[in-house]
Amino acid sequence: MSLASKKPTLAFLGPRGTYSHQAAFDCFGGSVFYEEKQTIAEVFYSVTPEIPLGLVPHENSIYGAVVETCNLLRSSLAGRDIVIRGDVTLKVNHCLVVRSGVKLENIEHVLSHEQALGQCKAFIAKYLPHATLVPTDSTASAAQILVSPKHDGLDPLKCGAICSQVVTTIMDGLEVLSEGIQDEDTNFTRFYVLSWGKSTTIPPPVPDLSQPRALVRLSYPPEKHFKFAPKSQDLTPLLVALGLCITRIDRRPSTYSIPFHDVFFVEATGDELAEDAEEDISWTEKVRQGVERVKQAGGEVCVIGTW
Numbered sequence: 309m310s311l312a313s314k315k316p317t318l319a320f321l322g323p324r325g326t327y328s329h330q331a332a333f334d335c336f337g338g339s340v341f342y343e344e345k346q347t348i349a350e351v352f353y354s355v356t357p358e359i360p361l362g363l364v365p366h367e368n369s370i371y372g373a374v375v376e377t378c379n380l381l382r383s384s385l386a387g388r389d390i391v392i393r394g395d396v397t398l399k400v401n402h403c404l405v406v407r408s409g410v411k412l413e414n415i416e417h418v419l420s421h422e423q424a425l426g427q428c429k430a431f432i433a434k435y436l437p438h439a440t441l442v443p444t445d446s447t448a449s450a451a452q453i454l455v456s457p458k459h460d461g462l463d464p465l466k467c468g469a470i471c472s473q474v475v476t477t478i479m480d481g482l483e484v485l486s487e488g489i490q491d492e493d494t495n496f497t498r499f500y501v502l503s504w505g506k507s508t509t510i511p512p513p514v515p516d517l518s519q520p521r522a523l524v525r526l527s528y529p530p531e532k533h534f535k536f537a538p539k540s541q542d543l544t545p546l547l548v549a550l551g552l553c554i555t556r557i558d559r560r561p562s563t564y565s566i567p568f569h570d571v572f573f574v575e576a577t578g579d580e581l582a583e584d585a586e587e588d589i590s591w592t593e594k595v596r597q598g599v600e601r602v603k604q605a606g607g608e609v610c611v612i613g614t615w
Contacts, residue, residue, distance in 0.1 A: 316511060317341040318361040319354045325448030325475035331398040331499050332363045333474055339511035352380045355390045355502050361510075362502035363396070367556075369496040377500070378560050381525065381612055382571055392523055392613025393510055394501040402428055402447075404486040405469045405476065407454055412485060417442050417462055419450035420470035428470055431489040436468070447471035455479050500613075520578035520591035522614040524550065524599070527571040529608055530564045541570055549605040550598040552576035573612075 318336065321328040322344025332342060340361060345351045348364050355362040365374045380386070402424055406415070415436055418425065422443040425432070432439065442462065444450040450469035453459045468485065469475075476482045500523075503510065526546050547554060556575040563571075576598075578591045589597075592614050602609040 315339060315341055316361055316509075317343050317359045318363060319343050319345050319351045319359050320363045321345060321348055321351055321365070323446060323448045323452070324478050325451050325472060326446055327398060327400060327472050327497060328363060328365060328499070329448070330472040330474040331396050331497070333477075334398065335363075335396045335501070336511060348374070348376045349380060352377075352383075352390065352502070353385075355504050357504055360504040360508045362390075363499050364502060365497055366395070366500050367498050369494055370492070373558050375560075378558050378573060381523075381573060382560060382563050387525065387610040387612040389505060390502055391506055392500045392615060393503045393506075393508075394615045395521065396499045396501060398497050398499065400427075400490065400495040400497060401473065401488055402470050402490040403473050403484045404431075404489055405451055405454065405471055405473075405482050406467070406485045407464055408481050408483045410465055410468070410485070412436070414466055415439055415468040416466040418468050418470060419444050419453055419462075421445070421447050421450070424470045427490045427492065427495065430491045431486070435486075439468075442467075448475060451475040451479060451482065455481055501615075520615070521555075522552070522576050522591070522595045523612040524574045524576065524595070524602075525571055525610045525612055526550075526574055526602065527562055527569070527608045528606065530562070530566050530569055543572055545605050546602050546607040546609075547574070549601040549607070550574065550576070550609075551601060552594065552598050553578070 318332055318340040320332045324344055343359060345354060351362045351364050364377050366377050367373050416439055418432060418436055418439045419442045424447050425441050451471045454464045454467060454469050473484055476484060528541060553576055554574055555577050558573040559570050562569045595611060595614050599609050599611060
C-alpha cells in the first residue's frame with residue numbers, strides 16, 4: 309500500500325478555493341485528501357469511518373458565532389461519535405486574482421461573493437472605480453469564472469475575482485494581482501477540526517495544541533410538566549460546578565419540544581499558570597471531574613471535545 313493511499317479524507321465546506329479550503333490546506337497541507345461539501349451540515353454528517361475528518365467554521369471575529377455549526381453540535385452524534393480534536397484560526401485575506409498576464413487597467417468587472425465585495429470597498433473605489441461589481445455564489449466560484457469560457461457575456465480577460473490565494477494552487481492559469489485588499493485587517497474565522505471518535509489519528513501538521521481547550525454542552529433536564537421552560541434558567545450553579553476557566557458561551561434552543569428551553573455551549577481552557585494541588589492532573593481528567601460535578605448539581609452535560 310502506498311503512503312498516499314494511507315492518507316485520510318477531510319470534508320470541508322466547498323467549493324475548492326473557499327476560505328474553509330484555505331484553512332484546511334494551511335493546517336494539513338498534503339497530508340489529507342480533501343472532499344468538498346455544499347453545506348456545513350453535509351460536512352458534519354459526512355464525518356464517518358470512511359471520511360474520518362471534517363472542518364467546520366465556528367466563529368468569525370466580526371460576525372460572531374456560526375449558528376448552523378452550533379445547531380449541529382446539539383446532535384446526539386456530537387461528543388459521542390463526532391468529536392472536536394482541535395481548532396484552526398484563519399485570517400481572511402482577500403486577494404485580487406486574475407488570469408495570468410491580465411493587468412489592473414484591463415479589469416472591467418470585479419467578481420466575488422457579495423460579502424467579499426463589501427469588505428473590499430475602499431480598494432475597489434481607489435483602484436477600480438469604473439469596474440462593475442458582479443456578485444457570485446462564493447469567492448471560489450468567482451475564480452472559476454476566470455478559467456472558464458465567457459460566462460454570461462463576461463470576458464475572463466477583462467475580469468478580476470476577489471477570493472482566497474489558495475485558488476491559484478488548484479486552478480491553472482491564475483495569479484494574484486494584489487494581496488490583502490480588505491478594508492479591515494481584523495477579520496478572522498475560527499474552525500473546529502472534527503474527527504470520527506477520539507481514536508482517529510490527526511495527521512501532521514496537527515492544529516496548534518499549545519493551550520488545552522474543551523467544549524462542553526450544558527443544559528437543565530426538561531421539566532415535563534412545564535408547558536414552557538421557566539423564564540430564568542440560571543446557568544451560574546452549573547458553571548460554578550464545572551469549575552473551569554470559561555472563555556466563551558453560546559446559547560441555542562434545545563432539541564426538546566419545550567419552548568424556550570435552551571442548551572449552552574461552554575468553551576473552557578486550561579490555566580497554564582495555575583499552581584494548585586491539582587496541577588499534575590491531566591486536562592482531560594480536569595474536564596471529566598468538572599462534568600461529574602455538573603451532574604451532581606442537577607445538570608445535563610456532554611463533552612463535545614477536548615484538545
